Amino acid sequence: MKKRYLLLTVCTSLALWGQAQVYTTVNAPANPGGVCYYMTQTGQTATAVWADEGIILGSVVTSVTIEREYEVYLGSVANGGEGIAFVFQQEGPAAIGAGGGSLGYGNGGGVTPSVAIEIDTNPQGYESAASNQDHLSLHFQGNHTVFTAGPVTLPNVEDGAYHSFRINWTYSAVTGNSTLTGTFDNTYSISYSFQPSLFFNLSNTIYYGFTAGVSPARTNDQRISFAAPGALGSCSALTFPVELTSFEATPLDNMTVGLSWTTASELNNDYFEVLRANDGALWQIVGTVDGVGTTQEVQQYRYLDLSPNPGRNYYRLRQIDFDGAFGLSDIVEVYADFEGDLRLVAWPNPTSATLHAGVELMQGEAAVALKLFNMNGQEVMVQHLPAGTRTYQQVNFDVSTLPRGLYFLQASAGDYTVVSQVSLQ
Secondary structure, rough: OEEEEOOOOOOOOOOOOOOEEEEEEEEOOEEEEEEEEEEEOOOOEEEEEEEEEEEEEHOOOOOOEEEEEEEEOOOEEEOOOEEEEEEOOOOOOOOOOHHHHHHEOOOOOOOOOOEEEEEEEEOOOOOOHHHOOOEEEEOOOOOOOOOOEEEEEEOOOOOOEEEEEEEEEEEOOOOOOOOEEEOOOEEEEEEEEOOOHHOOOOOOOOEEEEEEOOOOOOOOEEEEOOOOOOOOOOOOOOOOOOEEEEEEEEEOOOOOOEEEEEEEEEEEEEEEEEEEEOOOOOOEEEOOOEEEEEOOEEEEEEEOOOOOOOEEEEEEEEEEEEOOEEEEOOOOEEOOOOOOOOEEEEEOOOOOOOEEEEEEEEOOOOOEEEEEEEOOOEEEEEEEOOOOOOOEEEEEEEOOOOOOOOEEEEEEEEEEEEEEEEEEO
């Protein structure tokens, strides 16, 4: 996926890194806006973002110094990496390597030819005690396990803070030598001198960008910005259009979960997506709620999940504005103990013409109401069964004229309610 931005900073490499830049993403890292990318939020073990307008060292007459400052965020969970890498490579803007500890560029299909500077947050212990801590290291040819330079020990960088990461590459066309330096927070540096012509074709484009890796068992949210910390378009400078002040989930007696949230202010707020997971990792959209656009007044929202999973449920909100920028809420957890005395079965599922519903009231002799709701919570059909003896009863719904999609069938009798999800195809 390609996005075009106008960068307002002037590069010291003159025409080599232009101001009008195109970025290509690999494996769909999220782009909430500007030149900010969330590298490990999509469930992929390896992601990359490459600048399409790269570097051609063969066009340098005497010498050039390329220097840029970027913003990086390594998460907030100690040893929750794996980490990120800044890579120069000639495979092209679709290049990607192995995930996990290979940080998206390394072993097992590594990106070559390449030079990479890693910010590694997962203990490795490959060659020295320093590599068993957060560290900087430099690697050639996608070889993640062999240190060309370093490692340089870092303090814990999974601290929930944004950091500066500066790249400086000085190249002499006269001698053919170059020196590449990576500096973290203007304090910790790694540097190495080499001849680019040993593995790069100097007449062809050298692409540059970030890769990231994460293992399935790890949890860190890793972000990068093609801008300095706090600069226009950086992750830390993005202002999400909603100030969320509360978000709660409550199990209700009718075997549903009620969600409520409050905003203190909103800017261009289009809508909310309500996301649910039963394992805290695999999220699905269970509904949407419209926002109010722009306001400085407190707004309260509610959503009723008619079909939560029995047991533990996790919820979060994805807020999306009119320009497509989005923000994610914190996760709330609720336990739904749905042991009841009303049983419901619906078939066939999916169906296209007739939906059969069978209900059985195990306790009491209350009347039963069967209601069909669409995904917006609107009641589209209802049937009532009179009070009688405790027995199995069946009713039929003609759904042939309803729009195709997901629906919820709800059975209520006295204090008991049960819901089943059905699909019309």
